[in-house]
Amino acid sequence: MKKYIRYSNNKYLVTENNWENVVSKTEFNLSDYSLENDQDNVYKAKLIYEIGKAKSMLILNELQKIRELLEKKGFPSPTSDGFGNAFEVFALSVIHNLDYDECITNHIVLGSNDGKTDAVYWTSNEVYLYQIKLNDLIETDLDIMRSNYGHFINTGDIPGQDVSDLKNFYIKNKLNISGVKKIEVCSVSKNGRNKKNRKPLDIYREYFEFQILPQEKNSLNLELYIPSVNEEDYPERRLNNMAYIKGLEYFFSWVREN
Numbered sequence: 001m002k003k004y005i006r007y008s009n010n011k012y013l014v015t016e017n018n019w020e021n022v023v024s025k026t027e028f029n030l031s032d033y034s035l036e037n038d039q040d041n042v043y044k045a046k047l048i049y050e051i052g053k054a055k056s057m058l059i060l061n062e063l064q065k066i067r068e069l070l071e072k073k074g075f076p077s078p079t080s081d082g083f084g085n086a087f088e089v090f091a092l093s094v095i096h097n098l099d100y101d102e103c104i105t106n107h108i109v110l111g112s113n114d115g116k117t118d119a120v121y122w123t124s125n126e127v128y129l130y131q132i133k134l135n136d137l138i139e140t141d142l143d144i145m146r147s148n149y150g151h152f153i154n155t156g157d158i159p160g161q162d163v164s165d166l167k168n169f170y171i172k173n174k175l176n177i178s179g180v181k182k183i184e185v186c187s188v189s190k191n192g193r194n195k196k197n198r199k200p201l202d203i204y205r206e207y208f209e210f211q212i213l214p215q216e217k218n219s220l221n222l223e224l225y226i227p228s229v230n231e232e233d234y235p236e237r238r239l240n241n242m243a244y245i246k247g248l249e250y251f252f253s254w255v256r257e258n
Helices: 039-051 053-072 084-096 100-106 139-155 164-172 200-211 235-257
Strands: 003-008 011-015 023-025 119-122 126-132 182-188
Touching (some): 011 039, 084 119, 139 164, 182 200
Antiparallel strands (some): 003 011, 011 023, 119 126
16 A cells, blocks of 8 residues: 655655555655554654664564553553654663663653653662653753652642652652752653753664673673683684674674664
8 A cells, every 4th residue: 555654844755565665755646645644654664764674673573562561561552652652661771771571660650640751760869850752842841840850859749730640650769769869851852952862763773782782781682602612622613603703793783784
């Protein structure tokens, strides 16, 4: 089926096979195509265009895993939400090296009455407040996010509407977020101007550069075993080890290029 989406003011993304392949066009006959309304497909099309199909399939697989976890915990995603809820979990997990289940249980503000706060992460001396968007954010929402946190710390309450889920989250985690701590207002968005903003493309890059490569204490790592042998005692195995290393180099180059 031929479909299209508007990517920017003068660019469209089109497909003739349900977004298995994506082509950008500035001019085409609109009458031959129908507008894509499924937000999951809109996200998929943009992702394939921006980072390539191979990487996109890996990201979509992770987001689907997160959707299933959210549903098991009683928070199913709205039909065709464009993976927005799952991306909140994915982004925070990548930034702070968290297991998805741990991220959802401890750090995501679940529910629609979140007082502009999507997630909260803490250390012994810092609290990080997050708004996480696949597209643009409203800059004043970051001020509301900081204000709501300040009200709770100072009074144990948050004034206003649409804050009940955030208040419950803060009550549950009061010991973790209280005390003399530095506050960092952070965001993930395409347009954020604050110094602690990451773009969605930054999140994908960090995932592929760090999270799927072997690292110490990495919750999302890909475990690899490199055979060890004394090459002086077994010179005939030297070529085998070299071939193994070349295989790893090929894998890492594939991640960078696709």
